[in-house]
Amino acid sequence: xxxxIIRNARIVxxxxxPAYHGAIAVTDGKITAIGTRIDGDAREVVDAxxxxxxxxxIDSHTHFDAQITWDGLATPSLExxxxxxxxxxxxxxxxxxxxxxxxxxxxxxxxxxxxxxxxFDAGMRWNWETFEEYLAAFRNDLGINVATLAxxxxxxxxxxxxxxxxxxxxxxxxxxxxxxxRECLKAGAIGLSTSWVDIDHEYRPVPCRLAAPEExxxxxxxLAEFGAVMQxxxxxxxPDLLCARIDILGDLSRRHDITVxxxxxxxxxxxxxxxxxxxxxxxxxxVNGARVVPQMQTRPIDVTFEFDMPSSVxxxxxxxxxxxxxxxxxxxxxxxxxxxxKQLVEEAYNAMHPIAMEVHFPAFVVCRCxxxxxxxxxxxxxxxxxxxxxxxxxxxxxxxxxxEDLKTCFTAQxxxxxxxxxxxGPIADPLxxxxxxxxxxxxxxFATYGDTGYLFSRFVRxxxxxxxxxxxxxxxxxxxxxxxxxxxxxxxxGLAADLVLFDPDTIDRGPEIPVEDLPAExxxxxxxxxxxxxxxxxxxxxxxxxxxxxxxxxxxxISRQQVAA
Amino acid sequence: MSSxxxxxxxxxxEPRRPWVYPLEGDTWESIARRVFPDRPVAEAVxxxxxxNLYLVFRPAPxxxxxxxxxxxxxxxx
Numbered sequence: 226x227x228x229x230i231i232r233n234a235r236i237v238x239x240x241x242x243p244a245y246h247g248a249i250a251v252t253d254g255k256i257t258a259i260g261t262r263i264d265g266d267a268r269e270v271v272d273a274x275x276x277x278x279x280x281x282x283i284d285s286h287t288h289f290d291a292q293i294t295w296d297g298l299a300t301p302s303l304e305x306x307x308x309x310x311x312x313x314x315x316x317x318x319x320x321x322x323x324x325x326x327x328x329x330x331x332x333x334x335x336x337x338x339x340x341x342x343x344x345f346d347a348g349m350r351w352n353w354e355t356f357e358e359y360l361a362a363f364r365n366d367l368g369i370n371v372a373t374l375a376x377x378x379x380x381x382x383x384x385x386x387x388x389x390x391x392x393x394x395x396x397x398x399x400x401x402x403x404x405x406x407r408e409c410l411k412a413g414a415i416g417l418s419t420s421w422v423d424i425d426h427e428y429r430p431v432p433c434r435l436a437a438p439e440e441x442x443x444x445x446x447x448l449a450e451f452g453a454v455m456q457x458x459x460x461x462x463x464p465d466l467l468c469a470r471i472d473i474l475g476d477l478s479r480r481h482d483i484t485v486x487x488x489x490x491x492x493x494x495x496x497x498x499x500x501x502x503x504x505x506x507x508x509x510x511x512v513n514g515a516r517v518v519p520q521m522q523t524r525p526i527d528v529t530f531e532f533d534m535p536s537s538v539x540x541x542x543x544x545x546x547x548x549x550x551x552x553x554x555x556x557x558x559x560x561x562x563x564x565x566x567k568q569l570v571e572e573a574y575n576a577m578h579p580i581a582m583e584v585h586f587p588a589f590v591v592c593r594c595x596x597x598x599x600x601x602x603x604x605x606x607x608x609x610x611x612x613x614x615x616x617x618x619x620x621x622x623x624x625x626x627x628x629e630d631l632k633t634c635f636t637a638q639x640x641x642x643x644x645x646x647x648x649x650g651p652i653a654d655p656l657x658x659x660x661x662x663x664x665x666x667x668x669x670x671f672a673t674y675g676d677t678g679y680l681f682s683r684f685v686r687x688x689x690x691x692x693x694x695x696x697x698x699x700x701x702x703x704x705x706x707x708x709x710x711x712x713x714x715x716x717x718x719g720l721a722a723d724l725v726l727f728d729p730d731t732i733d734r735g736p737e738i739p740v741e742d743l744p745a746e747x748x749x750x751x752x753x754x755x756x757x758x759x760x761x762x763x764x765x766x767x768x769x770x771x772x773x774x775x776x777x778x779x780x781x782x783i784s785r786q787q788v789a790a
Numbered sequence: 791m792s793s794x795x796x797x798x799x800x801x802x803x804e805p806r807r808p809w810v811y812p813l814e815g816d817t818w819e820s821i822a823r824r825v826f827p828d829r830p831v832a833e834a835v836x837x838x839x840x841x842n843l844y845l846v847f848r849p850a851p852x853x854x855x856x857x858x859x860x861x862x863x864x865x866x867x
Contacts, residue, residue: 393814393856421857429851437856438811460859463844465866468806469859476802506806513803 227267228252228764234273234726238716239280239705241698249278251722254764254779259716273726276758279697280716281308281370281723282677283704285658286456286488286520288312288338289665290319290373295348295744297366297778302664304754304768305677305734306700306725308761309713309783310664313374314488315458316420316433319349320359321375321383321405327351330379336426338666344747357412360782367780368767370723372710374456375409377419377433377444389432390425399443406447413784415708416454417444421470423458442477449481451785454708461491462581464499468506474517475510484707488520489661492648493581493641500651507656518707520660521652523676523683525643526582527737529592529669529750532556532631536670538584538640541577544568556631560623573619582640587611587618591625593634593739599625607635634739636671645683649690652680652699658707659699668749675734675752682733693729710783722764725757732756808863812854825862838862 229251236259237244250258250267258265287310289299299310312318317337322330331349335342353359356375363371381389384401394402406417419441423431448455455477459470474485492500503519510517530536533556535549548559548569559565573586587608594600602610602625607618614621625633642648651657662676677700684690691699705714713721735753743749760768765779810825822834839846841861845854854860 424852427851428849430853430855434855434857437814441857460844465807465861466844466859469809469861472803472805479802509803 227257227265229269229271229722229761230263230265230267231271231273231278231724231726232263233275234278235275235729236716237277237279237694237697239697239701239714241692241694241702244277244694246275249716249722249724251724251761251764254722256716256718256720256722258718271726271759276726277693277697277729278716279306279725279727280701280714281725281760281762282306282700283309283311283708283710283714284662284664284677285311285486285660285704285708286314286662287664287666288314288317289371290317291334291340291345291349292665293367293371294319294350294363297363297780298368298767298774299371299665300742300774301674301751301753303369303760303762303774304757305675306727306732306754306757306760307369307664307677308723308725308767309370309372309710311372311374311415311708312665313376313414314418314456315423316376316378316418316431317423318359318374318376318379318418320353320356321379321409323354323383324351326382330382332426333378333431337423337431339668339670340666341669341743341745341747341749343745344743344749347745347747348743355412356409356414360413364782366778367782368774368778369762369780370713370721370783371780372415372708372783373413374416374418374454375406375414377417377436377441378431380405380409380444381432381436385432389435390429392435393437394440399440402440403443403447406444407450410447410451410453410785413782414453415710415783415785416456417448418456420458422460438473442480445477445481445483448483452709453483453785455483455485457485457487459487461487461489462493462496462499464496464502467499467503471503471506471510471517475513475515478510478515478517479513484516484518484709486518486520486658486660486707489642490519490521490651490657491581491642491661492644492651494583494644495578495581497644497647500647504651504654504656511656516707518658519656520658521648522642522661522663523652523659523680524662524734525639526641527636527638527671528582528640529634529636529671529737531634532560532626537579538582538637539579541579542572544572553631557627560627566620566623569623570617570619581642582637584637584640586622588638589618589622590636590638591633592636594625595629595632599629599633636737645688649684649688652684653690653695658703660704668743669747670750672737672750672752675754678732678734678754678756681729685729709785713783722761724759724761726759728756728758730756806866807861809859809861812856812858812860814856816854821860841865
């Protein structure tokens with residue numbers, strides 16, 4: 226007697242081999258049989274109705290580190306078919322963190338990951354210091370599987386205190402970091418994350434950027450003891466810098482026989498040859514024995530912002546940046562001042578684009594209004610509304626913001642990574658992994674969910690860049706192999722029964738919508754799933770299109786020890 | 791500087807463009823003296839800065855760090 230049989234399914238098993246019509250059986254959370262026909266009974270039988278049945282998707286670049294402590298489902302990732310999230314990217318983790326550093330770490334996380342402060346503060350219990358204590362804080366509440374990297378910046382902060390932000394480490398401090406990383410890996414970390422680009426809330430380099438190359442090399446030596454992975458954020462906008470970083474990663478991979486992965490591999494009109502140059506370098510490193518895995522996201526970049534703080538569309542516009550950094554009343558005063566308005570309009574039209582983006586103010590979309598009479602403007606571009614009102618789009622944007630006390634939300638849509646002709650080849654490249662989605666981050670700025678559905682709608686159905694089987698492989702077995710996750714990622718007897726049942730003809734991401742579901746009544750932007758019928762985590766139904774999220778929680782911590790077993 | 795593990799700054803595969811890591815406390819002048827010992831310092835600094843505008847224009851309080859890349863030659867043609 227099986228626990229579960231799913232019959233009448235189009236089996237897409239993660240291997241990239243052709244799909245076939247068949248069934249799968251599950252017992253004790255694991256796949257026990259799979260084939261064109263399965264005899265026998267089960268406590269629960271599901272008729273898939275011909276839908277595709279695939280391994281649960283693995284999202285390799287997320288930042289649910291804080292959210293997972295109050296939301297064990299990592300909503301809404303699960304409803305998009307994601308059954309495993311990899312947290313702790315970009316050197317930022319919630320452990321190991323000493324109590325005295327919580328305020329600093331929280332400030333850095335909120336700055337880089339754009340998490341509303343009130344929601345973060347209300348949601349975080351901070352009843353841990355070590356990595357082991359952190360995992361224990363949410364281990365029993367998981368409805369989704371979670372793998373977590375140990376953050377290099379946190380290792381430095383733990384060992385060096387405030388000086389982690391100021392200087393290179395001594396030999397003794399590096400040895401302490403090695404011991405601490407070893408402790409994290411033993412406790413369940415899946416690898417190490419670091420960054421060569423991130424800045425903190427005070428616009429200073431995050432601690433890991435103060436590391437001399439010897440320090441990173443020493444930490445990679447520890448990763449090698451566990452066969453663990455390193456993730457890094459390189460200067461993704463500059464071809465020469467990125468290629469030099471790929472060489473560094475290649476050397477670390479060869480020297481220590483580890484897999485290193487960088488994110489994002491990002492296309493923009495500012496550097497249209499960057500992706501091809503980077504891939505050429507990755508290929509060279511690969512044929513020379515390195516394992517350097519670029520992660521490419523599927524979606525174009527949208528940035529949603531209000532006027533209460535500067536966002537990533539403004540850094541090359543100093544007048545805007547300065548104005549939006551001011552206290553609320555002073556920002557309002559600037560926006561009303563005729564001379565300042567002239568400067569802001571001038572700078573809106575005549576400035577360099579920010580890194581890796583193309584920003585055109587008239588194309589901004591009014592995303593969210595708070596006054597009833599402005600609601601009809603939602604979803605329209607500034608250019609469209611301005612033409613109707615015979616005014617300047619930038620003046621219109623400022624007037625709307627003033628009228629709504631700076632609450633109006635605007636969206637700069639598709640400002641980067643939006644050239645399908647340039648992306649379709651690389652995203653299908655065997656060396657490129659789908660990732661960099663950033664789930665759980667930038668929550669008040671744009672939705673970081675649904676990249677999985679978008680892979681199918683955009684790159685399988687619209688562009689024909691990938692087959693259904695190839696896309697499933699990109700989201701499952703390839704990620705599992707790269708990250709050393711040996712017990713999931715394929716439909717094979719003995720592996721965990723993480724399963725997603727979906728309609729290949731309709732699976733997609735829904736529109737970006739604001740929801741008020743964060744602690745302290747905070748809001749964020751999400752996308753609901755389309756075409757995902759059922760999601761099973763370790764053999765148990767976790768989500769269904771009909772019933773929503775299930776009560777039962779069968780998620781687990783994915784650790785190096787577990788995957789090595 | 792640590793000696794826990796010795797890391798060469800030169801990648802094992804010929805780089806597309808030559809570069810070095812800064813050492814702790816480095817300035818443009820100290821890098822210029824180390825990388826171009828036979829050239830006038832001011833001239834070498836000028837070249838280094840022109841090849842590394844991303845560091846020159848990095849806004850304060852960010853600074854050059856030991857994990858940064860400093861190009862020591864022009865972009866490939």
